[in-house]
Amino acid sequence: MRLRVCLVCLLLSLTLWWPTAGFAFTADKRDTLRGLTEVSVLVEYLPDDVEREGLSREHLTRDIEVRLRRAGLRVLTISEIAKSPGSPYLYVAVYPITGPSVNFNAYAIGLTLKQLVQLSRNPATELFATTWEGPTPPSSLGAPRVPDIRSRISTALERFIIDYQAVNLK
Numbered sequence: 001m002r003l004r005v006c007l008v009c010l011l012l013s014l015t016l017w018w019p020t021a022g023f024a025f026t027a028d029k030r031d032t033l034r035g036l037t038e039v040s041v042l043v044e045y046l047p048d049d050v051e052r053e054g055l056s057r058e059h060l061t062r063d064i065e066v067r068l069r070r071a072g073l074r075v076l077t078i079s080e081i082a083k084s085p086g087s088p089y090l091y092v093a094v095y096p097i098t099g100p101s102v103n104f105n106a107y108a109i110g111l112t113l114k115q116l117v118q119l120s121r122n123p124a125t126e127l128f129a130t131t132w133e134g135p136t137p138p139s140s141l142g143a144p145r146v147p148d149i150r151s152r153i154s155t156a157l158e159r160f161i162i163d164y165q166a167v168n169l170k
Contacts, residue, residue, distance in 0.1 A: 032131035038074035111156035
């Protein structure tokens, strides 16, 4: 039984960590932030249990927008985004990770910059693509959920701001 619990914990930690391994920051990803002056923020609907514990989309959106403004970015409204070159927006999502044999919930966090891009082989084809992706360390098992989620979003946002300033401020 103890071996099984250890195995489940190992598999869960690999599941939570593994997707973040490929999100290393390279100069080319930071370069997609060059010339960026404005961005919108879209926080996806949060899981019900997270909202019941006190984390709301509106509050999270406001916190992110304040930090972006402090970093020198203009924050766009929904009506302004369509007029902005590339229509850039930061997309924030909280995904519950559950398992049938595991009696606790963990969460994966996603913070990405999406921009309208063109295919080089067919410039008439435009689509939204992820051009920057933040680090999303695994959940701290046993940690209070809301502070842990806030902390991990804050860490990813701080990395975005550092990368943005590295290629835009002189």
